[in-house]
Amino acid sequence: MTMNMMLNAGEAVASETKVQPIVRLKGIAKYFPGVVANQDVDFDLLPGEIHALLGENGAGKSTLMNMLTGIYRPDMGEIVIDGSAVSFASPVEAIAAGIGMVHQHFKLVKAFTVAENIHLGWKETPRRIARDLLEARTAELAASLNLAVAPGARVSDLSTGEQQRVEILRVLSRKARVLILDEPTAVLTPAEAAELFKALRQFAARGNAVIFISHKLDEVLEISDRVTVLRGGRKVTTMPTGECDKRMLARLMVGQEVVLSNMRERRPDAKPVSPQPVLSLRDASARDDLGNMALKRVSLELRAGEILGIAGVAGNGQKELSQVLTGIRALASGQVEICGKDLSRAGAEEFAAFGVGHIPEDRLQSGLAPALSVTDNVVIREYGKAPLSKGWVYRPSAATSLARSIAEAASVRVPDFGMPVRNLSGGNQQRLVARREMRIAANVLVAAYPCRGLDVGAINAMMRYFIELRDAGVGVLFVSEELEELLKLSDRIAVMFHGEVMGVVNTSEVDIETIGLMMGGQRRGPAGATAEN
Amino acid sequence: MAIRIQRVPSESLAGGVAARLVAIVLALVVAAIVFAFTGADLGKLGSHVLKSTFGSRFGLMDLGLIMTPLTLTGLAVMIALKVGAWNIGAEGQFCAGAFAATAVALFVPGPNVVVLPLMFVAGALGGMIWILIPTLARAYADVSELITTLLLNFVGVLLIYYVATGPWLDPSGVSFASTARLPHDVPSFWGDVHWGLPLAILLTIAVAAVLNFTRWGYEVRIAGSNPNAARYAAIPFRRHLIVVMLMSGAIAGLAGMLEAAGTAHRLQGGISNNFGYIGIMVAVLARGSAIGVIAGAALMAIILKSGISLQTQGVNISTVLAITGLILFFTALADELSHYRIVRTKEA
Known part of the structure; x- marks a missing residue:
């Protein structure tokens, strides 16, 4: 039944287009345990076009492209290249068919030169060749494809923009006709991005095609000929870019039927929002790991009993913000206060002691020790307190019983508390982390992308937890890139762009488009007088 | 039906111990084969080793x-x-x-x-x-x-x-x-x-x-x-x-x-x-x-x-070291392999 519908949809697309598409996806579906990553996706790519693939995180863009490049196999549907159906068993076969992808995280050998990287793992590389010749070949290739690279330079010495050009050159040198770019501008300066766009237009003008994955609306409007919007793993629409505007795309991406459900309503017995902030940040600046200023003179206030949403495209300073607010990252300047106490110079220990819980954005990287047991991981905030520790003695049995009660509160069934925590699903890991942090979050919970990569059940659990905390009089700082989530849950939303706060708005007085525009860098005056001092 | 090899996130304790025992036995078997090729009398060597290691006060x-x-x-x-x-x-x-x-x-x-x-x-x-x-x-x-x-x-x-x-x-x-x-x-x-x-x-x-x-x-x-x-x-x-x-x-x-x-x-x-x-x-x-x-x-x-x-x-000392090396090699192999299991799947 569904199969038939999908085939019909595919035919409908076919009849609309005269030119034979280079790539056609028909009724593609992909399932992961508990998650529908893609369902009924039809997509076609015409020669000469730059086709934007737009969608929020988790909309299924990457999964779809991973199927096209042979990393995954579709569970249903068909991939058609130049009119004939194919089945890629590996990325090598996809490359042979002319489909190349430049990933968000480059896959270059940093210690090698540009020429060496270009020729690495390429069957056309001569078996024995002098360094000069290798570099000459590279220069020739670069010139023919109009991509300026320095063949003799070591990749580690190149800027991100230059590294990306090397990646693109490597893909194009394999005679790719389809170039897939996964959020290519996320790492580029505006000048580098302009240069990239120029190169992409030239590439497409030669009869090739580009798939441009992004969730930045401006870019999509600037570079693409057509745009396909994905939401929740399904295709929403494909339209010529000329017929689109920003508001419309934002709406399509986030969903027409954004349910502003009553999660923002409080229980009658909920504690009221405090007049004084529990957390305040004044003119705070901080550097990222590379030493760049990632947080620029940010001022924010969080009151007890409210949820403050932090919106913005990932990588605009949210990570640094959440680290500054939990004592993991030092401030370069400015001040942070918890309950009126200056903690600008304090470390993670003091923040935890002052009742600040933290759900870190990368739970496996920093929130958990994946190889250690469930018990070890769940007690990481309380191992030093009674009854787990008495003086320097640590009691594993007390730890296990605490772990048991946390797992119960999180409704996570743990078959064996001694097994490595990585054996649990991502959703269950996150429930445990959240419950663990809620226990110490007497004043503030900083939750960075708590719903990222989770299935619907786990996302709902997270939201319930935050409401529970809010009604108990805790201030919750909720960082997310999903506008829908933010609108559902937050009382106020602060939008970040390039390390700055573009404005703080009351959720009840704002629409998605406004927030979308602020995410793109438009400033907005402060929200109503009640929300600001 | 197709047979696939699937990685499992962590091995069981019993599986780990069993894999290691198999590794040691395999290493000894390989060593024995090499000895057999050199023309040594495996039975005699084996009993000598057992006697001199466990069979005497000095061995212990x-x-x-x-x-x-x-x-x-x-x-x-x-x-x-x-x-x-x-x-x-x-x-x-x-x-x-x-x-x-x-x-x-x-x-x-x-x-x-x-x-x-x-x-x-x-x-x-x-x-x-x-x-x-x-x-x-x-x-x-x-x-x-x-x-x-x-x-x-x-x-x-x-x-x-x-x-x-x-x-x-x-x-x-x-x-x-x-x-x-x-x-x-x-x-x-x-x-x-x-x-x-x-x-x-x-x-x-x-x-x-x-x-x-x-x-x-x-x-x-x-x-x-x-x-x-x-x-x-x-x-x-x-x-x-x-x-x-x-x-x-x-x-x-x-x-x-x-x-x-x-x-x-x-x-x-x-x-x-x-x-x-x-x-x-x-x-x-x-x-x-x-x-x-x-x-x-x-x-x-x-x-x-x-x-x-x-x-x-x-038997010279290099051979003995080679056997210890074999055991480590097989153990490392077993450590990795015990993280995989073979599953039968229906072809999609």
Whole structure:
């Protein structure tokens, strides 16, 4: 039944287009345990076009492209290249068919030169060749494809923009006709991005095609000929870019039927929002790991009993913000206060002691020790307190019983508390982390992308937890890139762009488009007088 | 139907143990095949090995003597792994410990009760000093301790050769590469087997208890498993790294002291006898468990002792080392393979 519908949809697309598409996806579906990553996706790519693939995180863009490049196999549907159906068993076969992808995280050998990287793992590389010749070949290739690279330079010495050009050159040198770019501008300066766009237009003008994955609306409007919007793993629409505007795309991406459900309503017995902030940040600046200023003179206030949403495209300073607010990252300047106490110079220990819980954005990287047991991981905030520790003695049995009660509160069934925590699903890991942090979050919970990569059940659990905390009089700082989530849950939303706060708005007085525009860098005056001092 | 190989996130305990036993048996089978090709009489070799290792008082004593340093070097490598560091340098720390303890024995006059404890302290300090630079380089400059600890092994081994053939050479002229008999011994409790063996086992159990039943041990486990998580939970990763690596060096140094003062009774060239390297194998076999260290040390002692018996039957030492290498190779393979299982699936 569904199969038939999908085939019909595919035919409908076919009849609309005269030119034979280079790539056609028909009724593609992909399932992961508990998650529908893609369902009924039809997509076609015409020669000469730059086709934007737009969608929020988790909309299924990457999964779809991973199927096209042979990393995954579709569970249903068909991939058609130049009119004939194919089945890629590996990325090598996809490359042979002319489909190349430049990933968000480059896959270059940093210690090698540009020429060496270009020729690495390429069957056309001569078996024995002098360094000069290798570099000459590279220069020739670069010139023919109009991509300026320095063949003799070591990749580690190149800027991100230059590294990306090397990646693109490597893909194009394999005679790719389809170039897939996964959020290519996320790492580029505006000048580098302009240069990239120029190169992409030239590439497409030669009869090739580009798939441009992004969730930045401006870019999509600037570079693409057509745009396909994905939401929740399904295709929403494909339209010529000329017929689109920003508001419309934002709406399509986030969903027409954004349910502003009553999660923002409080229980009658909920504690009221405090007049004084529990957390305040004044003119705070901080550097990222590379030493760049990632947080620029940010001022924010969080009151007890409210949820403050932090919106913005990932990588605009949210990570640094959440680290500054939990004592993991030092401030370069400015001040942070918890309950009126200056903690600008304090470390993670003091923040935890002052009742600040933290759900870190990368739970496996920093929130958990994946190889250690469930018990070890769940007690990481309380191992030093009674009854787990008495003086320097640590009691594993007390730890296990605490772990048991946390797992119960999180409704996570743990078959064996001694097994490595990585054996649990991502959703269950996150429930445990959240419950663990809620226990110490007497004043503030900083939750960075708590719903990222989770299935619907786990996302709902997270939201319930935050409401529970809010009604108990805790201030919750909720960082997310999903506008829908933010609108559902937050009382106020602060939008970040390039390390700055573009404005703080009351959720009840704002629409998605406004927030979308602020995410793109438009400033907005402060929200109503009640929300600001 | 198709058969696929699927990676499972973690193996079961029974599966891990079974995989290791299979690995050891496979290594022995491969060794036996090689022996068979050289024309050796497998039955005769086998029974000789069993008799000389387990069938005699001297065989069992030898096992105890070999197991003592292996338990300690294995423990040294294992504890460093707990904090996420590979101490490949137990060999060098062993030499440094033996050297320092010998210096005290030769040049500090006094009764046994005073000098012997001093030798213990000197042995531990010697090992600790030997790992100090690699530790600080790792902690403050992120220099891989793999390289630095390994390179210092050669320095340590050569240092022993230098003093044993030069300045500290036995004046009586009995040997060309050893000091005089040390004036202080670690006392024995059963024939030649000295109190170093029970001490090593107790120390291993004590370390396990500290890791599992103290706050410090918990912090070390977290820090070693994921430094980012340690930072997140305000656990001082660097401090724990330094302390544990120094402990690791001290334990390896103690092994050297016990070997010089308990087993060899002198400092001689080649005293470390690859015990430091074999300690790495012990730690790998132990998979992070202290009881595993004791069992691994016992197993390696049996293999080494069997090797010595084989040597008396005309099998050379390289062959014996090859067998130990095979066991490690097969164990590493088993470790990886036990993370996979074969599943039958319907073709999509």
